Amino acid sequence: MTKNTVAMLMAALLLGACGSPDKAASTHPTGPTGGSMKGDLGPAQGEPVHAVLTSPPEVPPPTNRKTPAKVIVELEVIEVDKPISDGVTYTFWTFGGTVPGSFIRVRQGDTVEFHLKNHPNSKMPHNIDLHGVTGPGGGAASSFTAPGHQSQFTFKALNQGLYVYHCATAPVGMHVANGMYGLILVEPPEGLPPVDKEFYVMQGDYYTVGKYREKGHQPFDMQKAIDENPTYVLFNGSEGALTGPKALKAATGQHVRMFVGNGGPNLVSSFHLIGEIFDKVQYEGGTHFQENVQTTLIPAGGAATVEFHLEVPGNYVLVDHSIFRAFNKGAVAILEVSGGARADIYSGKQLDEVYLSDKLADPAAIVTAAQATASGTLTVEQQIKAGEVLFKGTCSACHQDTGAGIPNVFPPLAKSDFLLADKKRAIGIVLNGLNGPVTVNGATFNSVMPPMSQLNDDEVANILTFALNSWGNKGGAVTAKEVAQVRTTTKRAEGAAH
């Protein structure tokens, strides 16, 4: 009791020394916290508290307690068939029915009475190893539970921090690969600085017999797991868990905190939020923080708390920046930020045009044409001017600035009977390329022109209009509509691209 009072006094002094609690960031300890030796804040006080458990991406509310309590946690293990991707199901073994498992939030010094229940329909025995536990096995041996049974053990949360918990029943790797992990937050005695939004995100790697997105029910592939060659790398247990309508949502001006874990079993995460910079990262789930971080490394069986302030609206993409995992194995989540535009910070796209390197005389003509197209006032004159610039960048390397081509190699466009005979054919050649012999002005050319797939309908129209009105050609114009029509009625050769 005396010891407890002293500890509280010391905590109060510490807070006083660091400033008022609402200046949140500055109260965060920068010196050593004393670890587990300072973590026993005395016996539990008051009535036992039932922990609020939440499913991802929700986070339970702060404990808002000033004294240690006895906290009762009741967690149920359920084996469930759930989608891992569109049209693909997998048998997940879960803590609380979700992957990752329910989020547990306690305060340093709390005495946690942990009840692990294994659903009667479970096929497997399970247990739990909480990295926030001080004691052999982290609770694993004490919580080993057969299907249709429950077990109980108690621990004192001596160390503050963000900790992974996971099943540790043999074969451990398989239990973890099937989704048996989650996070437990042990708040520092003074609590965490308040923020506007808190989210719970956890990465995991998955090993299925079928290939990525192969439909149907997919069993666990042990060999792929041993080879550390995952089929899926996912946030919150399925592709699309945090995208589309399920995207995380916040607003500009909000301060966001994400509790990010990595269940593994194998991969280490290069956790990154595209378009944001983490103002603050409590790396490795520990006490101290780094500021202004682009990508933070989260080990398998580890966690990090990241915080950032939102200024600019739009979609922000969470990825594992070991980037093939994001685009080929599913490690993508979306944070959807609403709010008014902030062009002073980020303008959005101001220009979208072809980059023409040293050949580019003046892009203004293209911009003028694009604006005229948008406003429906495009003239043939404007088309010719824009087409000239585009021609110089795209076509003149072969057909030459003079439109004369190169004898026996590249056919001429100037006074070309082939070009002028058939407008539709000309459009088709620009869109789809040309391969094989052609006769132009009496000479035979047998060469290859690649499809100009990088050009849009406007650009093709402008280039051809320019060609039809240059080097002594007789005139005429091509519209984007004509190009679009040809585009939909012709087919480009398989595999061909510019």
Next chain:
Amino acid sequence: MNRKLALFGILAVACALTAHAAKLGAPASAPPSVTIAGGQFESVLPPAPNVKTTKVAPFRLDVVPVSNADFAEFVLKRPEWRRDRVAGLFADEGYLRHWASATDPGAAIAKQPVTQVSWFAASAYCEARGARLPRWYEWEFAAAASDKKPDARQDPDWRQQILDWYSKSARGALPVVGSTPANYFGVRDLHGVVWEWVEDAGSMLVSDDSREQGDPNRNRFCGTGALSFEQKENYAMMMRIAMLSSMKASYSSSSMGFRCATDTGKAP
């Protein structure tokens, strides 16, 4: 192939003939069993440090697990094993909970393997038939076989096939007994249907002599388990052992059943 079939037939007849001689309380007809010659065997749980193999003596093993209908016959004759009369020491609350009544499993599940039975009840059933539960090494020896090989444990396809069962949740109905193909020894349903009790389930892991069995907690959490398992890639067996070690003798589970065995020369 023909010879094996013939042997199977003779054995089946022999079993049927001896059935009426069984003790009071035994089912009217004992199920067919086969003789397995045994031999030196490399278990996932080596008998002692630096000892790789163990000798499995010849034994007879039931071809299929005990069904609900089989167990109902037993319960009728030995009412102390009814779910409403069983001693709390010998069975937990889940014991035969899924049956329609204390003596009747209901037609729908009659031919499925009996589950929700404690080790005590399973042992009593086999005993009443003059048999016993198979020992772990015996069970593992028989279960190492594929349809073509007596020991297929190094075959990755066969392994994956077994693992596939573990990749399905236990919520669907169980198949009727004998519905999986016979293995090399003529035994069915060792994989892909239910877990099975073994006679030494209570001692195989938590040994009084730690030198014989390694750390008694080795299967219970990661570090130690990784150290003392042999054949660490044999996930299917590891899971069997983990399951057995999680169960106390009075426990029952919706996916734990059993079959009986005897020493050779002694018909079940």
